[in-house]
Amino acid sequence: MERIVIGVGNRDRGDDAAGIAVAERVTGTISHVVPTGAMDLYELWTAHDSVVIIDAMRSDAAVGTVRRFDVSATPPPAETFASTHACGPAAGIEIARALGRLPTSIEVIGIEVGDLAVGSAMSEPVEAAVDDLAAELSDA
Numbered sequence: 001m002e003r004i005v006i007g008v009g010n011r012d013r014g015d016d017a018a019g020i021a022v023a024e025r026v027t028g029t030i031s032h033v034v035p036t037g038a039m040d041l042y043e044l045w046t047a048h049d050s051v052v053i054i055d056a057m058r059s060d061a062a063v064g065t066v067r068r069f070d071v072s073a074t075p076p077p078a079e080t081f082a083s084t085h086a087c088g089p090a091a092g093i094e095i096a097r098a099l100g101r102l103p104t105s106i107e108v109i110g111i112e113v114g115d116l117a118v119g120s121a122m123s124e125p126v127e128a129a130v131d132d133l134a135a136e137l138s139d140a
Contacts, residue, residue, distance in 0.1 A: 006023060007023025014114075015056060015116060019055045027138045046101070052137065054133065055088075055109075055110055055111075056116075057113065058113065063123055063125045070106075075097075077090070109133065114126070
């Protein structure tokens with residue numbers, strides 16, 4: 001099954017760069033791209049059967065916590081993946097679902113974030129989660 005890893009985020013907003021950092025560190029035969037906008041997600045996965053989307057999330061979990069959501073049949077929790085853009089990944093996924101353009105397998109992986117200030121660096125807990133997740137996806 002052809003798989004693509006898509007990192008979503010903003011490099012200039014501290015922990016929000018987590019998804020992008022994972023996608024850039026994945027190695028091996030897995031494709032990876034970093035979209036410029038969440039609305040473009042369904043265009044990116046057209047040729048892929050399996051999609052993994054990594055993004056920053058906000059919930060009650062500790063910073064650096066990783067959560068996984070199989071969104072093949074049910075929507076991701078939009079409030080957890082609220083975007084700093086007009087339309088985040090959750091909305092992009094649901095648009096693709098409505099258009100009948102979801103891949104066979106689609107997983108959203110969220111990394112709990114803390115500091116999203118412009119110009120800040122990723123925090124140590126998020127950096128550790130990025131390293132672990134990138135290694136795991138590279139081995140898969």
